Amino acid sequence: MVTGIITAVITGALIGCVYSLIALGIVLIYKTTQVFNLAQGEMLLIGTWLTWTMITVANLPFWLSLIIALLFSILLGMLIERFILRPMLGQPLLPIIMITIGIFSLLRGISIYFWGGEVQSFPPLFPIEVITIGFIPVSTHLLAAAIMATLLVIVTYAYFRFTRGGLAMMATAENVMIAQSLGTNVKAAFSRSWAISAMVGTLSGVLLGSIMGIFFGLSDLSFKAFPVIILGGLESIPGVLVAGPIMGICESLGATFLDPMVGGGIGDIVPYVVMLIVLVIRPSGLFGYKIIERV
């Protein structure tokens, strides 16, 4: 029983780190542009496909393929921002959500057009598949996801907090006009945020692809990241790292203890129920900004 709980907690935390990676990309964009990017899953997928193409078609070594794919994804992010989101500046929330859905559809069409619907695989990323921690065998990929999530969160947090570029991006989110009048290059800030988010997406996608295989269903995983973002707080980067594992643990504990009672599949629902509770009790999440409304 106790071993069951400990296993569930540890594996759950690791699964949650995978969600954190995806969530990080969405939070990064939201932090700068106040746009909730529903298309993150597809951006992730295209970056992963690009890496795969470089490896299999161009026969480049893994690290080089990854770098090229990252550069491409930066370009993709910037293109999307410049041509699709820039014209939507100042629009209310709903059209912006709808346009990210449009981007989702568009990118899905592109990914199926170029890479088809079949499943492909990466060459193995790590020499060993399993590392045993104590008595629990843990998948190396998940461990790698956890490490990458932590690193990326630290790096991006530091970027936002300590560099001029990052601070400029936060200022833009606060109030675009004031930031602009104080000399911030707002357009560049927007571009940067989408570019960084696309890069983070590609990195997480590559990891996901090596766990589950690369196929177009991967983008549906991004919907699992939404509860993580709400729990952590929409604008909070460290929040993502805290909320991800928590959600993963909830899902895992749910699967361990509730599944036998309900007949299974409750793992899909637990994050949403938790999210609902969070929204009712404390909508800004653990670390998000509380919005004070004035009339």
Add this chain to the structure above:
Amino acid sequence: MTKKKMYCLISVVITLSLVLGCISCAPKAAAPAEKPAAKRTVTVTVGALLDESGPTATSTLPGVYGLRDFNDYVNKKGGLDWSGGKVIVQVEEYDNRYDPSLSLPAYEKWAARGIPLIITHQSTDNLGLKDRAARDQIVILTLSPTSGALMPPGWVFATYPSYADSFTGFLDWVKKTWDWKGKGTPRVATLTWDTAYGKAHMCAVDYAKEIGIDYVGTEYTTTLPTDITPQVTRLKAMKADYVFTQAVTPIAVYLKDFKRLGFNGRLVVGLNTGLSEWIPIAGVDTAAGTLSVKGLTMISAEPEDSRYMKKAREVTEFLGVTRDLRALTFYPNGTSGIMLIQDIIVRALDKVGDPDKVTGKVLYDTLLETKKYDTLGATMPLSYDETQRRGSMGIRMYEAQPDGNVTMIQDWMVVHDALKHYPECAK
């Protein structure tokens, strides 16, 4: 507004509606003009409701390729031979993105035009259209054997056994090949999706008990899990020897977690799940020993000199398309379907002599007369009769080998009819 303007407006409205009416009159399916002469080329059109860009497109697309290739091949060579000349079978595809509410208008469109046969690939379509098809007398040939649509026998036909049948067939194989003396009673469990598709085989679980096999438990996972530790832990506790699954996309994760947690049970993937594509992702030694039940031949394991592969290569070469045939798991779905359709259309034409007379009812009767139709080894030879809508009741078993290849370990064997014996399955 003056009276004159009002009359003007009214006449504009009426004209517009008449014009619109005439435009939609235009695309009515019609056989080309009849010539009373002896040899001529006629066309028969069938419809196809396929998910080509939605969630299940990965499974549908290879089948679509098979359908198109084998049809284009015949058509480009001038068509099929019948007693009155040649016939071209046109397949009109419609992408319904797995959404039944999109299928309905397409069905209505085809019904209005008198299309005699519709190809489907989706359980929800099969169930939803079954009654309508019976009323409108349109044959539905499904590439996905939904039990509820195939039994009680109606106007829905399949070319291979249902998921429940595949499970009973697998159990028969276990009974046949298990070392009863040495290892005692075999234990079978399920690890699958918590959806109708995932549970499609569960209605036949009682068969295990009937033949002396222990069915020890059922586990469910989410659609795309990254980790299934709790489920595997429970499977280990159940000491399952075989774990049957209907899930399609998380196979790599299943296999990896089995290995990671030291679970020795063998995963058995169901009818519509591929195996070869998951081997490189899971790892060759992790995947070794995995079994696959198939109602259609597994194209990745077909020897190059088999009748089927030779034909497939001939077709793709003739058409000039490059296909990685061995990666297209569901290619045989499409080819066996279209071959059957071609055959019954030819036989129907021979009976009625005129493409306009090839109605759904004629094709229905022709199907029921079909006995032992050879699909080049893609399935067991297909036979239909008053009580049987699944053309083939045979399955093959495949196993993933330590060298990464998949080989056939059991050639066609007839399954225990689950739909007949377990009324739960036929709902």
Add this chain to the structure above:
Amino acid sequence: MRLPSGTYNVSYEKDMAIIRTRTQWSIFILFILFLFLLPLIPGIGSRYVLGMVNMALIWVVAVLGLAILTGFCGQISLGQAAFMACGAYTSAILMTHLNISFWLSMPIAILLTALIGLFFGLPALRLKGLYLLMTSLAAQYIITYIILHIPALTHGGEGMKVPLAHLGDFAIVSATSNYYLILINAILATFVAVNIGRSQIGRAFVAIRDNDIAAEVMGVDITKYKLMAFAIGCGFAGWAGALSANNSQVISVEQFTLMHSLWFIGALIVGGMGSVLGTILGVMFIRILFEGSATLAPVMARMLAGEASIGSIGQLVFGLAVILFLIFEPRGLNHRWQILKAYYRLFPFSH
């Protein structure tokens, strides 16, 4: 509304009337007549076109609910399809297990869905914008999950056969009879929606949308009206669901997915939020886009000789259409229509 010269409003009723002059009445009556005589027009009256029109009209009812909830009242909901599912399944369950006739089960389904909507609307009292969106997303998933997990009632994921509605002995099963059923309901729904918009309730909704704190300060009971908006909006969804159940005769959760909720929002935005006409135009646009991409995509893909391209063309065109529409006409088709009307009215002047 611009009135022709010589027409004066001498009473309150005349001032408030939507259809004011005799010309407008005649056009209106002709239009209604046209709608009722549609099945008789050769070509248009075919099963195919009627089938499409039926689906479109059902969507109109559902999106009208969304127009009231999101368009008038500003409460974003991504769960409209799930509420439709509630209505559809309730109606089907009542008819199957309790043998209640369709004419009673549909109103009950509407009421029940309104109640469920009320429940999921409770978070709206505390949340706005993106957070409310997340709540409705959770509602979409949770409702679908519940439907899938009470197989005794709903047959789980297999889908459920819906008993047909009967008018005496006549079964409403053909495309034409369904058309009349759905048409009457759609006209009724439009009537209700338009009048809600013009009533005190509608004004309260708009006030809440524009600034709910200010509205509260001015005396609008936002608790009552927000919950009412959810109840009405989801009630419409239940209405559409019950009609959809009779139309398709088999219901399953795949007909009511998140993607459907998103298409509803798309139809709302494309048509122009906050107007009933916009809703109708938006639904027509999206349905035509659907049909077009579903029929043309396989054809185009074959012509382009691409193989994997079949599936992608449909999605691509769809995404592109939505994006272009939102960039170039974010106020929707309704706005374009108003401009067109003004152009006609003012021609050759520009203002």
